[in-house]
Amino acid sequence: MTNSVRVGVIGLGAIGLNLLRAFAANAEVQVTAVCDVDAALVETTARPFAASAWTDHRRMLDEVDLDLVYVAVPPRHHHAIALDVIAAGRHILCEKPLALTLSEAQDMQRAAQEMGVVHALNLPLHGDSGIETFHRLVQNGGLGALRRAELNLVFPQWPRGWQQNPWIGGREQGGPIREVGPHLLHVILSTLGPVARVWAHTEYPANDPDACEMAALGTLELANGLLVVVSCLTNVPRPEQVSLTVYGSTGTAGLVNWATPVAALGQAPLESVPVERAQEAAGTRLVRALVERVRGTASESDLVDFTMGVRIQAVLEAWEGSSFAGTWVDVVQA
Structure with missing residues (x-):
């Protein structure tokens, strides 16, 4: 054709x-x-x-x-x-x-x-060579028994400078958890497995009922029992940080700057890991x-098809439900 x-x-x-x-x-x-x-x-x-x-x-x-x-x-x-x-x-x-x-x-x-x-x-991030390298680091067993994972999102400004529009800073549609969260939730779901339930606490500006969150803290409990601690903070005098770290009994693997893989064995410092193929836009x-x-x-x-989109949406909805209810909320499984 x-x-x-x-x-x-x-x-x-x-x-x-x-x-x-x-x-x-x-x-x-x-x-x-x-x-x-x-x-x-x-x-x-x-x-x-x-x-x-x-x-x-x-x-x-x-x-x-x-x-x-x-x-x-x-x-x-x-x-x-x-x-x-x-x-x-x-x-x-x-x-x-x-x-x-x-x-x-x-x-x-x-x-x-x-x-x-x-x-x-x-x-x-789907198909990114750094993400694929991180996936292999976690899946090949070199970390030992997985103990805990941490997702950290820090934004010195929200909305970000290049992303000024009428909705991205609003509570109905915008905010870092809904806007950035899907990227990393896809990595978590694809690498670590499905999320079973969520606990979340969200902080909103006191003087603007329509504004999105300025901070959030929560935990994703995976179906295999692994806990992923999620921390999100905006409008602080720090550089942007989007990182995911997985701790195992013998080693650690992570992503920094969104998609750069890092790893360490034992108590060694985390170091960049070469990717196996050239990056492509x-x-x-x-x-x-x-x-x-x-x-x-x-x-x-x-x-990434709509089935994964539904799985991500189910986690986001459980997160929002937990923030409102103050309790653990089960994730609807697609």
């Missing part, structure tokens, strides 16, 4: 525009249509690609021949727009988190499976996998 994969993009915020460029850089992709509620932005964005410009995604789906649609709108719009995309029989890539609620995420998963379309979630890797899946030439493992 030599025809280009025709792609439509719905949502032209910072993340949507970034991945749009990755689509455009792939010689086997044609950016065919773009859609956003901002008419001027749509026109400006569409012009270099000779793409059609739309402010109504339903009209775009009705009037443009597309193979794949990327949904990059804020989370509370994922459910309705994704169901429209799936009902139109288009393959779909969706931003994370998959939806605003677990029930919405389950709807999207069920619809995509019933329609038989390719369904994927944009989690750039996440967008490039994702777009290639999408093209191959749409054409039926790649395995399902090359993408």
